[in-house]
Amino acid sequence: MNNEVIAIQGIEGSFHHQVAREYFGEQVQVSMCSSFKELAEQVAKQSVTKAVMAIENSTAGSILHNYAYVDEYELEVVGEHYIPVKMNLMALPGETLESITEVYSHPIALLQCKNFFKQYPHIKLIEDNDTAEAAKRIAEQGLKNTAAIASATAAEIFKLNLLAQNIHSEQTNTTRFLIISKKGEKVEQADKASLKLILKHEQGSLLKALQILDRYGLDMTKIQSLPIVDEPWKYSFFIDVTFKELPVFVEAMKALEEVSEAHKILGIYKNKNHETRQ
Numbered sequence: 119m120n121n122e123v124i125a126i127q128g129i130e131g132s133f134h135h136q137v138a139r140e141y142f143g144e145q146v147q148v149s150m151c152s153s154f155k156e157l158a159e160q161v162a163k164q165s166v167t168k169a170v171m172a173i174e175n176s177t178a179g180s181i182l183h184n185y186a187y188v189d190e191y192e193l194e195v196v197g198e199h200y201i202p203v204k205m206n207l208m209a210l211p212g213e214t215l216e217s218i219t220e221v222y223s224h225p226i227a228l229l230q231c232k233n234f235f236k237q238y239p240h241i242k243l244i245e246d247n248d249t250a251e252a253a254k255r256i257a258e259q260g261l262k263n264t265a266a267i268a269s270a271t272a273a274e275i276f277k278l279n280l281l282a283q284n285i286h287s288e289q290t291n292t293t294r295f296l297i298i299s300k301k302g303e304k305v306e307q308a309d310k311a312s313l314k315l316i317l318k319h320e321q322g323s324l325l326k327a328l329q330i331l332d333r334y335g336l337d338m339t340k341i342q343s344l345p346i347v348d349e350p351w352k353y354s355f356f357i358d359v360t361f362k363e364l365p366v367f368v369e370a371m372k373a374l375e376e377v378s379e380a381h382k383i384l385g386i387y388k389n390k391n392h393e394t395r396q
């Protein structure tokens with residue numbers, strides 16, 4: 119019997135729930151959080167074993183505060199998972215696209231569906247904690263003239279009608295999720311790492327860092343800058359790289375020390391990007 123408890127943002131029927139089931143198995147025990155901050159806190163105080171945390175979406179971009187949570191709460195990235203995200207509009211039976219005046223969903227989900235609503239200017243888009251929670255509230259409170267954007271699974275669970283399917287703007291819409299824990303774990307056949315670098319404030323320091331990655335054959339898959347909040351106009355860089363051999367990656371990290379003021383490995387794990395499905 120597996121005693122793992124996995125924190126997710128949102129409730130059953132959310133995309134985080136789908137990822138938890140795909141990654142840890144259908145029977146996974148989850149702790150449902152109403153914000154990413156709550157999720158990060160649960161991992162930090164180890165009231166859960168691990169968490170699933172969305173980090174970037176191919177349409178809406180990076181979820182910036184999640185980079186900051188991983189860093190501030192000293193969490194470790196132990197894996198990643200990608201899912202194609204298909205958005206649907208759902209409401210109580212009897213509603214139509216004309217009768218709907220308000221649509222609730224997670225802000226990232228609203229961003230993914232912006233184009234669809236251009237044809238319905240009478241509809242107001244309102245941010246909510248979670249896609250599935252918006253669906254649940256409509257069902258439980260019998261909310262009229264109200265719809266939610268969520269997964270088809272959420273419509274099924276909360277017995278709502280689908281008013282429109284696949285309303286996300288880009289058909290390749292995909293979200294990347296991190297699997298995080300407080301204590302790192304040794305991942306077999308790891309070939310990807312997430313790093314945080316604070317570079318020396320001098321000419322060419324970012325270039326030198328990138329040249330080191332190149333010299334050691336590391337492939338950079340992502341670079342994201344984040345302001346250092348108490349030092350205006352200074353930035354930290356969050357970088358993901360893939361590598362073939364761990365010892366070569368370790369050597370590259372030593373070389374990076376020379377061009378950086380501070381650097382931290384946020385996690386070493388298995389690259390799943392090539393498995394992205396439609």
Ligand SMILES: O=C(O)C(=O)C[C@]1(C(=O)O)C=C[C@@H](O)C=C1
Nearest residue numbers: 132133134172224226248249293
């Ligand atoms: O609200 C949900 O269902 C979530 O799992 C959150 C979330 C996100 O944070 O990006 C997850 C995937 C989708 O990209 C949209 C929303």
